[in-house]
Amino acid sequence: MNPARSIVLIGMMGAGKSSVGRCLQRRTGLARLDTDEMLAAQFGKPIAEIFGTDGEEKFREAETALLRKLAPDRPAIIVTGGGIVLRRENVALLKKLGVVVWLTADQETLFERASRRNDRPLLQKENPRTVYSELFRKREPLYAAAADVRIDTCCKTHDEVAETILARIEELAAR
Numbered sequence: 001m002n003p004a005r006s007i008v009l010i011g012m013m014g015a016g017k018s019s020v021g022r023c024l025q026r027r028t029g030l031a032r033l034d035t036d037e038m039l040a041a042q043f044g045k046p047i048a049e050i051f052g053t054d055g056e057e058k059f060r061e062a063e064t065a066l067l068r069k070l071a072p073d074r075p076a077i078i079v080t081g082g083g084i085v086l087r088r089e090n091v092a093l094l095k096k097l098g099v100v101v102w103l104t105a106d107q108e109t110l111f112e113r114a115s116r117r118n119d120r121p122l123l124q125k126e127n128p129r130t131v132y133s134e135l136f137r138k139r140e141p142l143y144a145a146a147a148d149v150r151i152d153t154c155c156k157t158h159d160e161v162a163e164t165i166l167a168r169i170e171e172l173a174a175r
């Protein structure tokens, strides 16, 4: 299946955006643009180091500047960082880019997945569970408002999530 519009993945850390993005890339043959990967390349250092040395605000500014410039000549799979919905301008830019797909699950599952990696600067705190809970509470309504499609990823493999996304997009296109 080759979607007519880009597929934009949003959701909390641990939602599976990067892995599902790779499955979608494989299934559709479309290019994959990962904003975190692009920003790490741009700064020449990993995200955690950008947060540590340049600060979160610099990262957020660069994230928005990147979105403003992002204009793939063909539909693509666009993978975003969890905080992308914090700025209203970003949401408007994402909506212009394509179908916005929100990957989610219950908070416990998301947190458990997010804590498997230790390179997420926002969770390198004394009480990561509390931090996560607060981010979840603040961001849930933002994801909900931004999304065209919401996918529950709980109990699904990345590949099953990718399959569900493509089916939902086909349904939307047929309407």
Ligand code: S3P
Residues within 6 Å of the ligand: 011, 012, 013, 014, 017, 018, 036, 047, 080, 081, 082, 083, 084, 120, 121, 122
């Ligand atoms: C962030 C999520 C990260 C990354 C940065 C900030 C966030 O991406 O952009 O650490 O604010 O939730 P993932 O969602 O891919 O972990």
